[in-house]
Amino acid sequence: MQLHITTDGLPIYLQIANQVKYLVASGRLAPGEEVPPIRVLAHQLLVNPNTVARAYLELERAGIVVKRHGSGTYISDQGSPLARKERLKILYQRVDALLAEAAHLQVAPEDLFKLIQERQQSMQPEENK
C-alpha cells in the first residue's frame, strides 16, 4: 500500500482515508487484505500515529475496513457501500478535464458524446462485425 501525503491543505487523515478508498475502489487493495499497523504506516509516511489512527477510524465507520481484535485491520469483505460512489468520483475528475479540453478545442458536447460512443464501439471489435 503506497500512499502519498502532501501538506497543501487537505487534512492528512483525510488524505490517508481518501487514498485507501481509492485503492479499494480501483482494486489495488483487495477484500481481506491487511493494511499496515498504525505505527508502521505512521513511520512510513512520517506522520503522527494519532493521524493514522483517525484515518483508520474514518475508514472503519465508512465500512471500508474492519478491525479484528488482537490481529489487525483488514479491508472489509462485503465491499464498501461507498465503493460505487468512489469509483464514479474517480471518473468525475477525468470527465471534467475532458469537458474542459473539449470546450477549449471548440468541440460541442454533442460531438464529444458521439466521439465517446465511436471510441467505445471501436474497443469492442467483435460486436462491430
Add this chain to the structure above:
Amino acid sequence: MNVSDQAPVIEISGLSRKFGQKLALNQVSLKIPRGRVFGLVGGNGAGKTTLIKHILGLLKAESGSVRVFGFDPVTDPVAVLSRIGYLSENRDLPPWMRVDELLRYTQAFYPKWDPAYAEELRAQFGLDPAAKIKNLSRGENAKAGLLLALAFRPELLLLDEPSSGLDPLVRRDILEAIIRTVADEGRTVLFSSHLLEEVERVADDLAMVFAGEVVLTGTLDDIKDAHHRLILHFESPPSIAPKVPGVLSLTGSGREWTAICNGRRPEVLAGVVRAGGRIVAEAPASLEEIFVARAGTKATGKE
C-alpha cells in the same frame, strides 16, 4: 509518579517577560497534555526560545507561572530536568570530545540512560564513535544532540528548532524520532519550528506565537477544520482589496482574490456579497497559509 496522567505535562499561565524595553513574552498561557506532540510555531524572534528557556528553568518567570510535571523548574530543577530530553537550537556539544566519550560522559548524568538504545541510535544515525565532535558535519552534530536527548527515554522531549538548516535526510531522522517517541511509550514532545510542513505532519496540537503573544492555539485538526481558503470573484474588479469582516487575509488582483478565513462563514459570505463578489471555490487552507494570514493580522492589528 505523583502526577496523574490527566494532568498536563507543562502548564504555563500568564507568563510575561521583558528584555530591557522589549516585551519578549506577553501573557502567555499554554497547557501541554501528556502523550501528544505539541508544535510551537512562530517567526524568528517571536519568543519561542525564550518560552522554552522558561520551561527548562533557565529563565525565571517575571510574572505568571510555569509548571513542568507539576514542579517549578527554577526551584526544583532536578525533578524537572532529569525527565526532559532537550535539543538546543545551538547544539552546544563539547568540541574536544569524541562521540563515544560524549556518550559515556552524558550517561553519567542520567540514571535511566539506556546503553543499548544509545548504541542502536548511534548506528542508525551513522555516527563514528571515534570521531571528534568538532569534526562532525552540521547534520551529524544535530544527530549527536538528538541521540543524547533520546537515550534516557525522557518523559518529555523538548526540541528547539530541530530541523533548522539541516538537509532532508537529517530532518527525516528527527521526524522519525518524534514519531517514535510518542508511538512507543506515550511520551510527550514539544518542538518549535518554522517549517510548517513538518508541524502539519507530526503535531497533535500547536500554538502560533507572534511578537511574544500566542495568537492561536488548539488541536491541529480543529485549526484545519476552522480555516478555509476561498477564491472570490468580482464582476467589476475592485481597485483595492475589499474589506470583508471575518477574513484574515485577502490577496490577489483584478477579478479574482484569495481569502483566508477562520470559520464565521455566514458573516464572510454576506460581506463578500456586499462587496459585489461571490465565492467560486472553497478548500481547506494549509498551515502555511494560515500562518501567513495570521502574521498579517498581527502586523496590522486587524481582528
